[in-house]
Amino acid sequence: MAALKRLIQEYKELTLNPPEGIVAGPKSDNNFFEWEALITGPEDSPFDGGVFAAELVFPQDYPLNPPKMKFISEIFHPNVYLDGRVCISILHTPGDDPLGYETAAERWSPVQSIEKILLSVVSMLAEPNDESGANVDASKMWRENRDQFNKIAAGLVKKSLGLT
Amino acid sequence: MAAFPNHHPSTPVRPRVFQQLDGSLNVHRIVFSSLYALLLIVYFPFGLLLFIVRVTMLLQAFIILSIIPTGVFQRFLLRILFGVMGLVVVTKNWKRRNTAARMLIANKISKLDHIVLHLAMECTTISLVDVPLFSSLFYHTHLKTESLNEIEEALKKLPEFDVDVSIPDSAAIPYVAQPESIYTNGRSLSQFNVWPFTVEDIVQPVALSWWRPIDIPFTTLDSSDFTDLCWTLFLPLTIVTMTVLPSVDADDGKGASDFAKKANKKMASLMNVDVLKVSKQDIEMWKSEMKESHSLMRKAFGSDTGPLISDSQFSSMGTPPPEIERMTYQVISVLPHIPAHVIRKDLMKTRNVDVTVTNFLEGRVKFDPAPPSSSSGGRGGGGGAVPQPQKSKPKEKFSLEEGNRAFQERKKSLLENARKRYIAKHGQ
Numbered sequence: 086m087a088a089l090k091r092l093i094q095e096y097k098e099l100t101l102n103p104p105e106g107i108v109a110g111p112k113s114d115n116n117f118f119e120w121e122a123l124i125t126g127p128e129d130s131p132f133d134g135g136v137f138a139a140e141l142v143f144p145q146d147y148p149l150n151p152p153k154m155k156f157i158s159e160i161f162h163p164n165v166y167l168d169g170r171v172c173i174s175i176l177h178t179p180g181d182d183p184l185g186y187e188t189a190a191e192r193w194s195p196v197q198s199i200e201k202i203l204l205s206v207v208s209m210l211a212e213p214n215d216e217s218g219a220n221v222d223a224s225k226m227w228r229e230n231r232d233q234f235n236k237i238a239a240g241l242v243k244k245s246l247g248l249t
Numbered sequence: 250m251a252a253f254p255n256h257h258p259s260t261p262v263r264p265r266v267f268q269q270l271d272g273s274l275n276v277h278r279i280v281f282s283s284l285y286a287l288l289l290i291v292y293f294p295f296g297l298l299l300f301i302v303r304v305t306m307l308l309q310a311f312i313i314l315s316i317i318p319t320g321v322f323q324r325f326l327l328r329i330l331f332g333v334m335g336l337v338v339v340t341k342n343w344k345r346r347n348t349a350a351r352m353l354i355a356n357k358i359s360k361l362d363h364i365v366l367h368l369a370m371e372c373t374t375i376s377l378v379d380v381p382l383f384s385s386l387f388y389h390t391h392l393k394t395e396s397l398n399e400i401e402e403a404l405k406k407l408p409e410f411d412v413d414v415s416i417p418d419s420a421a422i423p424y425v426a427q428p429e430s431i432y433t434n435g436r437s438l439s440q441f442n443v444w445p446f447t448v449e450d451i452v453q454p455v456a457l458s459w460w461r462p463i464d465i466p467f468t469t470l471d472s473s474d475f476t477d478l479c480w481t482l483f484l485p486l487t488i489v490t491m492t493v494l495p496s497v498d499a500d501d502g503k504g505a506s507d508f509a510k511k512a513n514k515k516m517a518s519l520m521n522v523d524v525l526k527v528s529k530q531d532i533e534m535w536k537s538e539m540k541e542s543h544s545l546m547r548k549a550f551g552s553d554t555g556p557l558i559s560d561s562q563f564s565s566m567g568t569p570p571p572e573i574e575r576m577t578y579q580v581i582s583v584l585p586h587i588p589a590h591v592i593r594k595d596l597m598k599t600r601n602v603d604v605t606v607t608n609f610l611e612g613r614v615k616f617d618p619a620p621p622s623s624s625s626g627g628r629g630g631g632g633g634a635v636p637q638p639q640k641s642k643p644k645e646k647f648s649l650e651e652g653n654r655a656f657q658e659r660k661k662s663l664l665e666n667a668r669k670r671y672i673a674k675h676g677q
Contacts, residue, residue, distance in 0.1 A: 090606050091583045100659075108663045110656040123663050134674065136667045148583065196585045246668050 088147040092117045095199050107203050109141075118143045120152075122203055126242060130211040131235045132160075135242030139171070139206070141199065151176050151193035154202065158245045161237050163213040163224040172219035175205045267535050273437035273525050274532070275466035276539040278480065288463065296483040303334045303482040310334075320371075328368050336361070336481050338368045339490045347496040350453035353425040354445060354512060356520070357432045358457045358489070359467040360474035361481065365457065366425050369491045375426045375445070424448075425455075428509065431525075431532065432468050435459060438517045439525045446499070446508040453496040454516040460488045470536060494519045576602050584609055 096117070099109050106125030111117045120141040126132030137158040144150045154176060156169035164172045174191040218224040226234045243249050310330050317323045328338055355366060363374050426445035433439055435458045446452065459467045461484060468477050481487050497515050499508040517524045573593060579602045580592045587609055595605045595614050608614045 087579075087583050087603065087606055090610050094584070094610055100655075103659075106663070108656070108659045110659075111653070114653045121660075123660055125663070125667060134667060134671045136664050195583070242671075246664070246671055248668065248671065 088143065088145060089117055091148055092143060098198075099200060104200060104204060107200075107207070109199060109203060112140070118145070118147075120199070121157075124203060124206055124210070126245075127207050127211045131238035132162075132210045132242055135238075135245040137210075137245050139169075141202075148195040148197075150178060151197070152199070152202070154206070159241055161223050161234075161241060162210065162220060163215050163227050164209055164217055164219050165223075166219045170219070171206060171209075172217055173205055173209050173214075175202055267531075267538065270525070270527065270532065270535045273433045273439075273523075274431065274535075275434055275469045276471070276536055278465050278469060289465075292463070296485075299335070299485065300479070300483045306330060306334050324368065324371065331364075331368060334482060335484060335486055336365070336368075337486065337488045338365055339488060340369050340493075341490055342493040343370070345495070346493050347451070347453055350449070350451045350496040351423050352445065352449040352452045353423050354441075354452045354454045354516065355425055355427050355491075356435065356438055356457055356516070357427045357429045358435050358459055359432065360472060360477045361467075362427060362457065365489050365491070371422045372425045373422060375424055423453075428513075432470065433525065434466055434468070435522075437522045437525045438513065438520065439527070441509045441513045443506050443509045446505040446512065450499045450508075451496055452508075452512055454494040454512060454519070456492045456494055456516070456520045458490050458492070458520075460490075462486055470532075573597060573600075576600075576605075580605055580609075 092111075096110055099107075106127075107122065109120055109122035112119045112121045120143070122139045122141060124137050124139060126135040126137065128134075135158075137156060137160055139154055139156045139158070141152040141154050143152040154171045156165055156171065160169070166172065175193055175197060177192045213224075213227055215224045215228055223234070226237075240249075310327060313323060313326050313330065317326065331338065353372065355362065359365075366372055366374055426448075428441035428443075428445045429439045430442055431439045461467070463484060465480065465484060467481075467487065494516060497508075497512045499505075500511065513524055573596050576596050577589055577593050580596065581587070581589060583606055584592075591614070592605065592609075595608055596602075599605050599608065605614075
């Protein structure tokens, strides 16, 4: 089964050459289609130093279709829905473009990878895209009241480390 | 660092844009490997008869055009006549038309678009580059610009060339421009030329789409209006639907090129298709690839015995190369970092995508990651057994057997380190 093989291969790659600040792997030994990932908030971003947990659920026809990604840790971000779902172009297939501004090249295709998704999420944490308002309140605050936004983010960073 | 590079230096992965072009443009009407070709052979006598009958009806259409004055009645008669000739034009959402928008923007789906547009509504079509022969025979309401040749030259050099087109205030009927630079098949929208957006501040997109009971493209990249018409007369039925979409306004203070981009995106999203961002070179490269594979398939289709091609890669194996090519792309989609020639070679042995993928993952196939020399056709062989790109930094161990425990530990240590750093930075 191509999906399982590809997932094992990607897991191996991610373990042998992990990108800095990212750990990702299957939640359990007997199901490779549900992953958990820890993502460190990038330096010089509002989420600097936080460690945010997310889950990825892969379709049976992966890599033809992208996984679904959802933050488990609490996060307040313009591109993350209130329930934690992540809204970035790499997680959309070229066919569906709900907002009509993404080029097909930015979106999911089999040559993308879990690593690329996770790195995209890291850059999303550093540079929110306020054009796609998955979280309207966060978008608005990001644009109009950056100090307040940074304050909330700093609180979430502390919370994500279990230090509150 | 990237575990799955888009392009391994030695991997001739098809450019992504090619995949997009596959679905958007057509070079050939008939795909030789498909069942349709057989179906077509069976259909041929019937189609020929239809064609002959319909050619005589074209004459009637000319008569109607010359004796009945232009207007609703003439259009009604012509629509019926063209319907019998196999070109059925359906108009959708006409009532939603914004009468303030005197400039309509249509996508290009065939070289018969001008005829279709005139059958669908009373309008003046604007065509800067070429008014196809048959359309100009039928309709004379084409906007002429003074220096057509100069514009043509300029358009070739500069896609954003501004043309001084203006609609007279007295014009009672809408003008239709087709700003797409290439003929797509309705499943995507190519980038718009800017000139139609210099005329008015509001445009109304109309989407053309087509349907045929037999999946034969309405148009191809190199076809003329004559060949498009012949196929239409030959095939039982072609339904072209013109759907009026909501109008688009120019943003204040922004130029025509922004307006063109906005309209392009809006129209694509309403049609639920992608904007095709490709250059002329991309299309040319894609076209030559298509032609090559088409001729291979043609050979395979024509003779299923004997050597198909002399290429050393395919040597004397009996499987038709197109099949291997398709399987190669499937394997590349799973393992993008392995050179295509290595995959192809293994597929020639296994003829099974799953077995080949397993072979690579378990390191059973050895290959040299260096690029193949173009003359040899790439006989990998020898070299390292490790499929992943080599890294110089010390590696962690990996084995599936160690399983979840190691993963939990890595998570724990990441979190602990982050905590330490946080406390060092902020104090606790």
